[in-house]
Amino acid sequence: MDESNIPIDINIGKLQDWLVSRRHVSKEWQKGVPAVREKINNALQDMPKHDDIASLLAGSYINYFHCLKIIEILKETEADSKNLFGRYGSQRMKDWQDIARNYERDNLYLAEAAQILVRNINYEIPGLKKQISKEEQLQVECEKKHSDFLKNEASSKTEFLTLCKQLGIQGERIKKELVDRLQELPDIYDKIGTSLKPLQPGIDLYAAFTKYILGDRATEVLPLLQFVVEHGNTTVYEWSYGEAPLSVEPDPIHIEIDDEDQGAGDQIDFGDGGELDFGSLDAPAEIDFGDGDAGAEIDWGNIDVAAPENIDISADLAHVSLEESGIVVEEQGVCGGVARGKDALTLLDNPATRNQIIDQLVELESFLKMRLYETNTSGDNHSFSLLEQLPTESTAALTAMLDAVQVAASKLTAPEMNHLHNVKHSPRYVDVLTAQLKQKLALCDKLSRLASRAAEQSAAAGARAAELRPVLTRIIARTKELQAQIESEISKKYKGRPVNIIGGVKFL
Incomplete structure (x- = not known):
């Protein structure tokens, strides 16, 4: 087999060490990054209005390959500043060309791109997936709570109405x-x-x-x-x-x-x-059995009754029982x-x-x-x-x-x-x-409030998950693109041999 066709397989976890061990990048490559990042930040302050540039810079960490795309766009927007010798008089073009040259010095761009690739694969993408899964789980739990609260509210209301x-x-x-x-x-x-x-x-x-x-x-x-x-x-x-x-x-x-x-x-x-x-009843409410001062008398028929003052009844009443x-x-x-x-x-x-x-x-x-x-x-x-x-x-x-x-x-x-x-x-x-x-009744009101709150939490969790899904899709797409660019750059250094980064974004 021709040596040029033998693939180079690099594990994603050892990509940076592999680049250092093969002397493609310096061990102290990170010391040159701050200066380049500062120049990028300054250059971003003066950018032409262009849809491709806006799309390129949206929610992305600017790396060497982005700089190359920006230079290609500036060749169109700054074409009027090009002189007879093929150089551009535009300061924007000069700034981005200078950034590209600083990246290419000691293959700094390759080390930084490898770092971004590893970070995206090991942390960014799994973190976003975990966050989306968490929001989806929270949405399901809140929907279940909402259903349970409504069911309990209906049960409590039924008990109230039954009673x-x-x-x-x-x-x-x-x-x-x-x-x-x-x-x-x-x-x-x-x-x-x-x-x-x-x-x-x-x-x-x-x-x-x-x-x-x-x-x-x-x-x-x-x-x-x-x-x-x-x-x-x-x-x-x-x-x-x-x-x-x-x-x-x-x-x-x-x-x-x-x-x-x-x-x-x-x-x-x-x-x-x-x-x-x-x-x-015409009779008075109280019956008087006393001395009869009111003058009420009992008619005993045709019986001659002697005057009360001439009769001594005390002795006779003493011998008469109540029963008799x-x-x-x-x-x-x-x-x-x-x-x-x-x-x-x-x-x-x-x-x-x-x-x-x-x-x-x-x-x-x-x-x-x-x-x-x-x-x-x-x-x-x-x-x-x-x-x-x-x-x-x-x-x-x-x-x-x-x-x-x-x-x-x-x-x-x-x-x-x-x-x-x-x-x-x-x-x-x-x-x-x-x-x-x-x-x-108070329990019904409380359950109703809890059901409303659970519905709001479910909707909020669903909205957050919906916001994160496009972000995840965009990061995965750009990570795939970055991995392909790194593989291409490494391949150039080995006379076009195929390069495969094992454990990369293709396995996510």
């Missing part, structure tokens, strides 16, 4: 709407009390079952539930004393409404003036048939009686489930049930009874009812519930 729907409010003025809903509780409780009437067959069956099992030892079953089924949602007073009160004076409810300016006080009045009127006299003395605290405090609440509203009713509903439900199970299995095993002599209900009837109990229990223990009941009887609960709803 508002359970409470029957719009969620605009939370505490006020909750307090306003308390005015609907009496009507809701009355409707629930009326809807309990279908429970009577189940209660009767439970009572018959208990009487059959216990006989004479049987007691009244589900007394409170039976009372509500028969009489509806009456007051606790009527349940306790067996008669309706003459008037009801419920305790006022004090709830501070701090989520808006209140035109009226924060006290909620459930009823007309705090007193319920059970009919038109027929006078009923009301228990202490039930002043004249007025229901106050807990007694003024209805059975479904009072926490104690409400819990008893729920417990008795659960008890009745458990009994009906057991009877339904025994009825379904008695056909296969007649010895299983001990109640063969007890009149039994059909499966359909038991199922209907059980459904009625479950419907009643679901109405009374619905989330809306539980929340409203707790709001009325626990002032702190309304604050906790309001804070919970406001926290969900």
